[in-house]
Amino acid sequence: MSTAAGVQPPTIYRLFGDKQGLLDAVVAQGFAAYLADKTAAEPTGDPVEDLRAGWDLHVGLGLANPALYRLMYGQQPSGASSPAALAAFDVLAGHVRRIAEAGRLRIPEERAAALVHAAGSGTTLALIATPEDARDPELSRTAREAVLAAITTDAPAAPGPGPAAAAVTLRAVLPRTDALTASESALMREWLDRIADRTR
Known part of the structure; x- marks a missing residue:
């Protein structure tokens, strides 16, 4: 790694601490670059539709960058989530908070965010693990709509x-x-x- 970066090994350890720190930095940079390229649109007046778009963006990230996604959501040595995964969850929690503020959330925020996270990451990892020519093109949409139906209402009441x-x-x-x-x-x-x- 140090040779590819054009620096001495001690420099890598001084900047990132260890190999995991370096990997976390690579993933965070890749995640930030992907979001910067894909999220130019401002939130709309419909927070449920924004969450729907966020789901599609998340799955798209995984399918376009499977190695990056596996690093984001793979098991960390410490058992903790990667910094990039935590940042992604913060974005998700923001979407769920806006739905709650609009009076359209059926269940407590924390549970809703955890459910969307589990279903979204599980769906993405399942698609990544399936050969591209064997993937069900409706799987993500079906999972997305099932989760949205479970956590949201049709009207702000x-x-x-x-x-x-x-x-x-x-x-x-x-x-x-x-x-x-x-x-x-x-x-x-x-x-x-x-x-x-x-x-x-």
Whole structure:
């Protein structure tokens, strides 16, 4: 690696710490470059549609750069996620937060983001592992729509008279208010999470 970079091995270790640090830096750079090339569009007025587009972008990243994707989502020696995977999850969480703020999220934010992440990365890895000529072109779309149906509503209102969807929405916008003290906000979050997590 140091020969290809035109530097001495100690320079690599000084800059990146170890081989894993170097790989993390390579993946982060590749991920950032891909996003810069693909995400020029501003968010639309429909956060669900933005999440749909984000799913397609994520799968497209994996299929266009399978080696990069495997490095992003492969097992780290420490068991932790790669920095690039964490950055990708932050983007996903932002999409889910906007859906919650619009009153269109059925389930708590954390669970919704985890579900989309698990389904999206699993679908992408499954497609990567399948020979290109044997891939089902509808697999990603079908998985995407099943997940969106599970976590979102069609309109910015609760599908029934229950308080769960309202609690999800209020939980999402709670950081915008300064009317509560820190301890009151923590208690309010706990109550809203409990309401949102009840089976309707």
